[in-house]
Amino acid sequence: MGIRWHHSAVHCLAVLALTVIGSGSGPILGAETGDLNTQSGSTRLAAEPDAENVDQSDLSDAMSRIRDLEALVAAMQAESSNQVPLTLGTGEEPPSQRVPQPDPSTHHGVYDSGWTWRPHTSQASPFELTVGLHNQFRYTGFARDEATSVDSAGNVRELNNRNDFNINRGRLVLSGYAFDEDLRFYSNIDYSTVTSNPIQLLLGWISFRMSDRLTIYLGLGKLPGTWEWTETSRYTLGADRTMATTFFRPSITAGVWAKGKLTDNVAYHVLIGNGYNTLSLQASELDTQLAYSALAWWEPWEEFGPGFSDIEEHRSPAIRLGHGLTQTRNASSSNADPAAEQTVIRLSDGTRLIEPNAIAPGVTVNAFDIWLYSAHFGIKRRGFSFSSEVFLRWLRNIESDTGSRLPSLIDQGFFVQSGVFVIPQTLELFARGSQVNGEYGSGEEVSAGFNWHLFNQRSARFTFDVTSIDDSPAQQSRTGYVAGASGTLFRSQLWTFF
Incomplete structure (x- = not known):
């Protein structure tokens, strides 16, 4: 409706209504309570010269109507904002729970x-x-024992050191x-x-x-x-x-x-x-x-x-x-x-x-x-x-x-490994070894190192290990093993999971 009145404006209008009735206008709040007139800039009841003896029911009725007017203005504001209007009470200020609230997130x-x-x-x-x-x-470091190796097909494989x-x-x-x-x-x-x-x-x-x-x-x-x-x-x-x-x-x-x-x-x-x-x-x-x-x-x-x-x-x-x-x-x-x-x-x-x-x-x-x-x-x-x-x-x-x-x-092959925490849930020492055997040769490894579990949990861990490799039969870029390689492998890493 385009109306944007503040509640204080309602108070001003109410006071004005109470003070402007002395100019001959009829009673505003009901004849049974007497007329309101203005004298010397002050407000008092026409039926009683002493303001302290004013019938309290008249004043309560006036304040009740003021609150109703405030509620009406609030309802008009809500309607102008595409909100559900407030329910008008009978002289009581509408409770806050009557105002529609957005649904909480699921x-x-x-x-x-x-x-x-x-x-x-x-x-x-x-x-x-x-x-x-x-x-x-x-970090991966590898110190090779030999620069090359020869596989069973007669291919010469170049073996490289690592530092990366x-x-x-x-x-x-x-x-x-x-x-x-x-x-x-x-x-x-x-x-x-x-x-x-x-x-x-x-x-x-x-x-x-x-x-x-x-x-x-x-x-x-x-x-x-x-x-x-x-x-x-x-x-x-x-x-x-x-x-x-x-x-x-x-x-x-x-x-x-x-x-x-x-x-x-x-x-x-x-x-x-x-x-x-x-x-x-x-x-x-x-x-x-x-x-x-x-x-x-x-x-x-x-x-x-x-x-x-x-x-x-x-x-x-x-x-x-x-x-x-x-x-x-x-x-x-x-x-x-x-x-x-x-x-x-x-x-x-x-x-x-x-x-x-x-x-x-x-x-x-x-x-x-x-x-x-x-x-x-x-x-x-x-x-x-x-x-x-x-x-x-x-x-x-x-x-x-x-x-x-x-x-x-x-x-055929196997691995064995063992670890023990020297600081509970924090520092673990470990050792392990594995071996592969077959008709075309064999390879093995022996490794030792430690795990430092940050924050006493698995989701953050620093690991360092040293591995001695002899004729690796395995090759994979992620693990660091290279087929035919012998030497010493150094690995230190930080594993995190958030």
Whole structure:
């Protein structure tokens, strides 16, 4: 309505109405109470010369009408602002709760292992989003024993010293649920300075929880064939996964998988996917053989918890015992070139299996079956931890590019590691070793170092370790292992997760 009166204006009008009635105008407040007149600039009742004897009911009635006028003006203001008008009382000032208030937000922001946008109650909008940031900043130094090495295919490999800083793993993680708390999503965007793809989608899926016994996942995930591989790289005991795990483990693929518990203390993780290592491959680069992988473990007493360090300080022994199996057929592409997913498989001296002449002179492997079996054991108690895993890998039905069948190959390996907190939940000393053996050679490592857990929790950790390597069969840019290399590896890093 365009009216913008202040309540003080109402008071002024009321006083004016009380003071201007002496000029012959009739009674304003009712004849039964007498007339109001003005004398010598003061206000008093015409029926009574003494103002102190004025009937109080007349004054109360006047003030009541003033308050009604104030309420009317407030209602007009509310209407002009497209608000619901105030309910007019009968002489009482309208309570504040009568003024319409905006609905409170259905969500609020909190920090819960990441920045979380969460509903206030279960009746609120069914949506939650958590944004987390992992960052692994590492210094790597490597002093080589030899400048070159020769693989089983006769190739001479140049080995370099290292002295550099890198972001080995950076992760922007988005997770939460939508529509229903059991319908969840996860997206892990990786960035690094040590890979050919500095930014890529590393993991991503949608999951639906059926019960504690079963959750179904669809998307891009890890083949769960070995224990240390399925644990996040943030929770390794040293700066990274062991050499043996790096050599044997499967990788990432698109597929369908399930996780849950068969009983209260037996858990499982099974997956069917495109292949052994198909993270960045397109459909034209895949063969038609699927990969099958499973991991199951038993925790008979306390819950073992994440990772390998006992930062939780279990008061009684927490034991984990389990095993895993992965199987797939790797076939060549239609143009007889080795399939792209085959390049991750190496012989025990670090030579790629599909490298020409790797198995024998004049022979190139074109297809093969992989069977990988692992078994693991771990224990935690009062800041002490011990963990180990053994690996057996069979390469069967090996075919050459000429179609001939080659003998099967068996490789085996293991890792052992142990840590103890010398300052509870803060400073942990550790040592570990791993080994790989096979027909084409063997390699091993021995390592020692410490973890400094900042803020007494896992989400911020400084690690330093020194590793002696002898003929590494493993190679991966993130871990720092180079096939055929021997020497001393120094790593110091800060892992943070916000």
